[in-house]
Amino acid sequence: MYTYLGRRLLSGFITLLGVVVVVFFMSRLTGSPIDLFFPEGAEPAQIDAFNKAYGLDKPLAQQFGIFLLNVGQGDFGTSIWQQRPAMEAALSEMPMTLLLAAIAMTISILVALILGSLAAVYRFRAVDRTITILSLMTSSMPHFWFALVGILIFAVQLRVLPTSGSNSWLSWILPIATVSIGPIGVLTQVVRGAMIDVLSSGYVRNARARGFSARRVVYRHALRNAALPIISVAGDIAAGMVNGAVIVSVVFAFPGIGRLIVGAILNRDYPVLEASVVVVGVSIILLNLLIDIICSIVDPRIRLN
Amino acid sequence: MSKLLEISGLRISFESGFGKVDAVRGVNLTMDMGDAVAVVGASGSGKTVLGRSLLGLVDAPGVVRGSIKFGGEEIVGKSEKELRDIRGLGIGMVFQDALDGLNPVYTIGSQLSEIFTVRLGLSRSAAKSRAVSIMEQVGIRRASERYHDYPHQFSGGMRQRICIAMAIGLKPKILIADEPTTALDVTVQAGILRLIKDLQAETGMGLIFVTHDLAVARTISTRIVVMYAGQIVEEGPTEELFRFPKHPYTKALLAAHPARVRSWRDLEPIPDAFVTDPSSGETTGHSSPSIVITN
Amino acid sequence: MVLQSTPIVASSRITRWRASPKWQMFTSSPLAVASTAWLIFVVVLAFVVAPLVVDQANHQTIAMRFYAPFRLDKGFEFFLGADSLGRPIMLQLIVGARTSVLIAIFAVSISAATGYAVGVVSGYFGGWVDNILLRLADIIHTVPSLLMALVVLFILQPSIFNLIIVLGITRIPVYLRTSRTQTMEVRERMFVEVSKAIGASNWRIITRDIAPLVFPTIRTLAMLEVSAVILSAASLTFLGIGLQRPDVDWGMMVSDGRAYLKSAWFVAVFPGIVIVLTALSANILSNWLRAVEDPAQSTLFFRAKKKKGAAEE
Numbered sequence: 001m002y003t004y005l006g007r008r009l010l011s012g013f014i015t016l017l018g019v020v021v022v023v024f025f026m027s028r029l030t031g032s033p034i035d036l037f038f039p040e041g042a043e044p045a046q047i048d049a050f051n052k053a054y055g056l057d058k059p060l061a062q063q064f065g066i067f068l069l070n071v072g073q074g075d076f077g078t079s080i081w082q083q084r085p086a087m088e089a090a091l092s093e094m095p096m097t098l099l100l101a102a103i104a105m106t107i108s109i110l111v112a113l114i115l116g117s118l119a120a121v122y123r124f125r126a127v128d129r130t131i132t133i134l135s136l137m138t139s140s141m142p143h144f145w146f147a148l149v150g151i152l153i154f155a156v157q158l159r160v161l162p163t164s165g166s167n168s169w170l171s172w173i174l175p176i177a178t179v180s181i182g183p184i185g186v187l188t189q190v191v192r193g194a195m196i197d198v199l200s201s202g203y204v205r206n207a208r209a210r211g212f213s214a215r216r217v218v219y220r221h222a223l224r225n226a227a228l229p230i231i232s233v234a235g236d237i238a239a240g241m242v243n244g245a246v247i248v249s250v251v252f253a254f255p256g257i258g259r260l261i262v263g264a265i266l267n268r269d270y271p272v273l274e275a276s277v278v279v280v281g282v283s284i285i286l287l288n289l290l291i292d293i294i295c296s297i298v299d300p301r302i303r304l305n
Numbered sequence: 306m307s308k309l310l311e312i313s314g315l316r317i318s319f320e321s322g323f324g325k326v327d328a329v330r331g332v333n334l335t336m337d338m339g340d341a342v343a344v345v346g347a348s349g350s351g352k353t354v355l356g357r358s359l360l361g362l363v364d365a366p367g368v369v370r371g372s373i374k375f376g377g378e379e380i381v382g383k384s385e386k387e388l389r390d391i392r393g394l395g396i397g398m399v400f401q402d403a404l405d406g407l408n409p410v411y412t413i414g415s416q417l418s419e420i421f422t423v424r425l426g427l428s429r430s431a432a433k434s435r436a437v438s439i440m441e442q443v444g445i446r447r448a449s450e451r452y453h454d455y456p457h458q459f460s461g462g463m464r465q466r467i468c469i470a471m472a473i474g475l476k477p478k479i480l481i482a483d484e485p486t487t488a489l490d491v492t493v494q495a496g497i498l499r500l501i502k503d504l505q506a507e508t509g510m511g512l513i514f515v516t517h518d519l520a521v522a523r524t525i526s527t528r529i530v531v532m533y534a535g536q537i538v539e540e541g542p543t544e545e546l547f548r549f550p551k552h553p554y555t556k557a558l559l560a561a562h563p564a565r566v567r568s569w570r571d572l573e574p575i576p577d578a579f580v581t582d583p584s585s586g587e588t589t590g591h592s593s594p595s596i597v598i599t600n
Numbered sequence: 601m602v603l604q605s606t607p608i609v610a611s612s613r614i615t616r617w618r619a620s621p622k623w624q625m626f627t628s629s630p631l632a633v634a635s636t637a638w639l640i641f642v643v644v645l646a647f648v649v650a651p652l653v654v655d656q657a658n659h660q661t662i663a664m665r666f667y668a669p670f671r672l673d674k675g676f677e678f679f680l681g682a683d684s685l686g687r688p689i690m691l692q693l694i695v696g697a698r699t700s701v702l703i704a705i706f707a708v709s710i711s712a713a714t715g716y717a718v719g720v721v722s723g724y725f726g727g728w729v730d731n732i733l734l735r736l737a738d739i740i741h742t743v744p745s746l747l748m749a750l751v752v753l754f755i756l757q758p759s760i761f762n763l764i765i766v767l768g769i770t771r772i773p774v775y776l777r778t779s780r781t782q783t784m785e786v787r788e789r790m791f792v793e794v795s796k797a798i799g800a801s802n803w804r805i806i807t808r809d810i811a812p813l814v815f816p817t818i819r820t821l822a823m824l825e826v827s828a829v830i831l832s833a834a835s836l837t838f839l840g841i842g843l844q845r846p847d848v849d850w851g852m853m854v855s856d857g858r859a860y861l862k863s864a865w866f867v868a869v870f871p872g873i874v875i876v877l878t879a880l881s882a883n884i885l886s887n888w889l890r891a892v893e894d895p896a897q898s899t900l901f902f903r904a905k906k907k908k909g910a911a912e913e
Contacts, residue, residue: 011738018739136887140879142831144838145854145872148861152869156862202405209360209400210420210471211392214385220419224410243746243835250839251858262839265750281742300455301409 008292012285016278023277024067067274086271089260090279097256098283100172100248101241104180109234111184116191117226120199121218131188139185143247147178151251164253175254179244183237190233194226201225228299235291239284308374309478309511310336310359315371317354317363317535328354328367330535336528338478341505341512343522343543345558346532352515355532356481359513360398361388376478393424397472401484403464407456413467414452420474435474443470444500462493466500473504479511480504486521498525519562523547531555632888635881642697642878650698653677657691658846664688666864681866683856689867693874696850699843700878703764703833704826710768712822715775720811722776723783724802734780737773745770749836758844763836767829778821782814816893823886827879834875850875 082089119131154161154174161170198204199222207217242258249258257276264272296302317329329351336342346352357363359373361380373380375395380388400406408416414436421432433452440448443466456464465485472480482501486494502525505512514525522529522543529546531539531554539552550556626632656677662685667674669681669689677688722733740748749766786792787810795805834851836842843849850871857868 015735015738015742018735019742022739023743136883137876137880140827140831140883141876142834142838142851142872142879144835144851145875148854148858148868148872152861152865202400202402203408205362206400206406206468206471207408209362209392209398210475211389211394211424212419213389216423221408225408239742239744242744246744246746246750247835247839261747261750265841277743277747280744280747284742284744299410301457 004296005289005293008289012289016281016285019281020274020278023274024064082269082272086269086275087279089272090257090275093255093257093260093276094279094283096254097242097245097249097258100175100179100245100254100256101238103172104176104183104241104244105234105238107176108180108183108187108237109230111180112187112191112230113223115184116188117195117218117223119188119192120195123196128192132192135185135188137185138181139189141181143178143182143244144251146181147174147248147251150174150177171252171254175248175252178248178251179241182244183241186237187230187233190230191226194229195222198222198226224298228295231291231295231298235288238287242280242284308335309338309340309376310334311372311374313372313374315355315358315369315373317351317358317367317369319367321366327535329358331371332532332535332537334530334537334540336479336511336513338511339505339509340528341514341526342528342530343526344513344515344530344532345517345519345522347517349534350532351535352532353483356398356483356513356515359479359481360392360396361385362398393420393472393475393477395477396479396481397475397477398481398483399465399468399472399485401487403461403468403485403488404456406468407464409456412453412455413459414454417452417467417471417474420471424475439470439474440467442504443467444496445470461489462496465489465493465497469497469500469504473508473510476508477510479513481513481515483515484517487516487518494521501525519558531558626888629888631884635884635888638877638881639885643701645694646698646701650695653691653694657687657695657848659687661686666860666867668864669866669870680870681864683853683867684860684864689853689870692848692853693850693871696848696853696871697874699760699847699849700830700833702760703767703849704829706764707767707771707829707833708822708825710764711771712775712818712825714768715772715777716779716811716814716818718772719776719779720783720806720814723780724787724806724810726784730780733776737776740770741773745832746835749832750839750841758842758847760843760847763833763842766842767832767836771825771829774825775818775821778817779814782817783810786810786813820886820890820893823882823889827882827886830875830879830882 115131115135119128122128150161151174161174164171199218203225204217204222207221212221245256246258246261248254249256250262253259257280260272261276263269264276312332312334315329315332316327318325318327320326332351332355334342344352344355354363354367358369359375359380361383363369369381371381375391380391383391407413414433417436417439418429418432421427421435422429425432427435437448437452440452445451445463445466451459456467459467469485480501485501486497489497498521501512501514504510512525514522516522526543529541529543530537531546531552533554539546539550539555546555547559550559661682664674664678664682664686665684667678667682667686669679672679675688677691680688680690680693682688683692718733722730748770752766752770792805792809795809800808833842833849834854837849837851838855840852840855843852845852853871854868854875857864857866857871860867
C-alpha cells in the first residue's frame with residue numbers, strides 16, 4: 001500500500017514539475033511587465049535597471065535555469081506588483097480559498113448524499129423528478145450568474161446579506177452557496193446513479209431476502225458501495241471548486257487565491273503567477289492523493305491488490 | 306393438516322407504460338417438508354419470477370395475484386414488514402450470481418454474523434461462533450481464519466457455498482435455489498449439488514430448485530414441474546417424467562439433450578405455440594412463427 | 601380459438617421512422633422537444649439572424665442608455681432594453697448567440713476529436729507512448745481549467761478563434777481519459793484477438809474494431825460538454841478575458857451589466873437567463889440521449905401513461 005502511495009506521490013510530483021515549466025514559459029511569453037510599469041518614453045536606464053532587478057535581461061534559457069535553482073530552494077522571487085516574496089503572497093491567500101472550498105465541498109457532499117439517495121429510493125416518483133430537474137438546473141448555471149442573482153435578491157432587494165467582503169459570517173453565505181451549487185447538482189446525479197446501480201445489485205437483493213429492514217439495507221449495505229464513485233468524482237469537483245473560488249473572489253471581493261491570480265495576470269507579475277499556480281497545483285495533487293487513500297480504505301478490493 | 310406451501314391460481318404480470326407482460330399465468334403447486342421440487346423451464350418461462358414471489362421480492366411494476374400459502378398463512382398482499390418475518394426465517398433463497406450476491410466491502414464473516422445478531426438477537430461472539438460453524442457445515446475449510454476474508458478472495462464455488470450458508474443460517478423450512486450452479490463449471494457444480502442434497506437430508510427442509518438444466522434437475526429432485534410461457538405444462542415424479550413425458554414441450558426438451566442428438570438433423574425445433582383442442586383435450590405444438598394464437 | 605397470420609407491411613422510410621420507437625419517445629417527452637426547439641432557435645438566431653443585425657447591435661445611442669425593457673414604442677429591437685451605451689440588448693443577445701454557438705461547436709469538436717483519437721491510440725499501444733500522453737493530460741488537467749485559460753489567453757490576442765483553441769485544448773483530458781480507458785477494456789476482448797489472429801494490421805483493428813465501440817461514449821460526453829463549454833466561455837468573457845468588443849458574448853454582457861445591478865438589472869439578468877436556458881437545454885438533451893440508451897438511469901422521460909411496443913421482462 002505504501003509503495004502505491006509512494007508511486008502516486010512521485011507521479012504527482014512529476015506532473016507538478018510539468019505544470020511549473022508550462023507556466024514559466026507561458027508567462028514569460030505573455031509579454032514583459034515593462035509596458036505596464038513604465039509609461040511611453042521612459043528612460044532606457046530606468047528600464048534597464050528594472051530588467052536587471054528582476055533578471056529579465058538574461059536570455060530565456062538562462063532565466064529558466066535560474067528559475068529552477070531558486071524554485072528548488074522554495075524561492076519564487078519577489079512580486080513585481082506587490083513588492084514582497086511571491087511565495088509568501090501566494091501562501092497567504094491560499095488558506096482562505098482552501099477553507100472556502102472545504103466548507104463548500106462538505107456541504108455539497110452531504111446535500112448530494114441526501115438528495116441523491118432520496119431520488120434513487122423513490123425512483124420515477126415525484127420526489128425523484130423534482131430532484132433531478134433541480135440538479136439539472138443547478139449544473140447549468142454559471143457561477144457568476146448565480147452569484148449576481150444572489151446579490152440581486154439577497155443583498156440589493158432584501159438587504160439581508162452583504163454584497164462583498166469577508167468580515168462577518170454572513171458575508172460567507174453567498175460565496176459558499178455559489179461555489180457549492182454546481183457541485184451539488186453534479187454530485188446529486190452521481191449519487192443517484194450510483195445508488196440505483198447498487199440498489200439493483202445482487203447483494204442488496206440478498207440482504208432483503210434475509211429479511212433486513214429497508215433502513216439497514218440502505219445505510220449499511222447500499223450506501224458504502226454507492227460512496228465509491230462519489231469519492232472518485234470528488235477529485236474533479238474539487239478542482240472545479242477552484243474555478244468557482246476565482247469567480248467568487250472577483251464578484252464578492254472575497255479574499256483568496258483567485259483574486260491574487262487575476263491581479264497577477266493583469267499586472268504581469270510572473271513570480272506571483274508562478275507561485276500561485278504551483279500552490280494550487282500542489283493542493284490539487286495532494287487532494288487527489290488523499291482521495292486515493294480514502295478510496296482504498298473504503299474499498300477493500302483496492303487495498304488488497 | 307395444511308401443506309407447507311400451497312400455491313393456487315398464481316398470476317404475476319408486469320404492467321408499465323411500455324405494455325403488459327404476463328410472466329406467470331395461473332400456477333398451482335403444493336409441497337411439504339422434505340420435498341425436493343425442480344422447476345424446469347427455459348429463460349422467460351416465469352420460473353425465476355415464481356421463485357421470487359414466494360419471498361415477496363417481486364417489485365413494482367410487477368403485480369402478484371392469486372394465492373400463496375406458507376404454513377397456512379397467505380403471503381400475497383402482506384406488507385413489507387410482515388414479509389420480513391418470513392424471509393430468511395421461514396423461506397431462504399440462493400441466487401445465481403454468487404459474486405454479485407455478496408457485499409464486496411464487508412468481510413463474509415461480518416455478513417454472516419449480521420444475520421444472527423440482527424434477526425436472532427445474538428451477541429457478537431455467539432453470532433461469530435454460529436457463523437464459523439455454518440461455514441464449516443457448507444464445506445469451507447479453515448473457517449475461523451477465512452471468517453475475516455472478503456468475497457473477492459474466494460473462488461466461485463466457495464462464494465456460492467457462503468451464499469447457501471446465508472440462506473440456511475436461520476434454519477428456514479423451505480430453501481429456494483434459483484439456478485445456483487449455472488454460473489459454475491461442471492466439477493464445482495457437482496460439489497454444490499451434493500451440498501444442497503446433504504443439507505436437505507440433514508434438516509428435512511423443503512427444496513425448490515429452479516433450473517433450465519434437465520440433468521441437474523434429475524439429480525436433485527423427487528418431483529419435477531415443467532414451465533413454459535408462465536404456465537405449468539407438466540408435473541410429476543422425476544423418474545416417471547423422464548421416462549414417460551406426456552406434454553409435447555417436455556418431450557421436445559428431453560429430445561434436445563446432447564446425449565440423444567448425433568447431428569443437427571436430429572434436432573427438433575421446440576414449438577413456440579401450443580394449441581389445446583377443446584373437445585379432445587389434446588395438446589399439440591405448432592412451429593410457425595407467423596401464427597399467433599388469440600384467445 | 602382463432603389462428604391468424606400477421607402480414608408484413610411495406611412502408612416508406614419516413615413513415616417507418618415516424619413510427620419508430622425513437623421518434624415516439626422523443627415526441628412524448630415535452631422536455632426533450634422543448635430543449636431541442638430552444639437549441640434550434642438559438643442556432644438559427646446565431647447563423648441566420650446575427651449577420652443581419654450586427655451593425656445595429658453595436659450601434660451606440662447615448663439617448664437610449666438603460667432604456668427599460670418590455671416596451672415597444674422605440675422599436676422591436678429595444679424590447680429587452682438597452683445597455684450602458686444604448687445598444688439594444690435583444691440584438692446583442694443574438695450576436696452573442698453566434699459567438700457562443702461557434703465557440704461551443706468548434707471547441708467541443710476539437711477537444712472531442714483529439715481526445716478520442718489520441719485516447720484510442722494511447723490506450724491501444726500502451727507503453728511509453730501511453731505514459732507520456734497520460735502525463736500530458738494530467739498536466740493540463742491538474743491546473744483548473746479557468747486558471748489555465750486565463751493564463752493562456754494572455755499570450756494570445758483576444759479573439760473568438762483563440763478562445764476556441766484554448767477551450768478546445770483544456771478540455772481534451774476528459775475525452776482522452778475516457779477514450780483510453782474504454783479502449784483498454786475493448787482491447788482485451790475476444791474479437792480483437794481474433795482480428796489479430798487473422799492478421800489484421802494495427803491500424804485496421806483500431807479503426808474497424810475498437811474505435812466504433814468507443815464512439816458512443818465519446819458522443820454522449822461531447823453532448824454534456826457542450827453545456828460545460830458554453831458556461832466556461834461565459835465565465836472567461838465575464839472575467840474580461842478572451843474577447844474584446846466589438847465581439848460580443850453573453851458572459852461579457854453580464855459583466856457589463858454588473859456595475860448597474862441596482863439601477864438597470866436587465867442588462868445583466870437577460871444574458872444570464874439566456875445562458876442558463878441554453879446550457880440547460882443542452883444538458884437535458886444529453887440526458888435524454890443517455891436515457892434512451894439506458895432507461896434505468898432516466899427519470900424525466902419515461903412516464904407510465906402511454907402504451908408502447910417494447911415490453912419489459
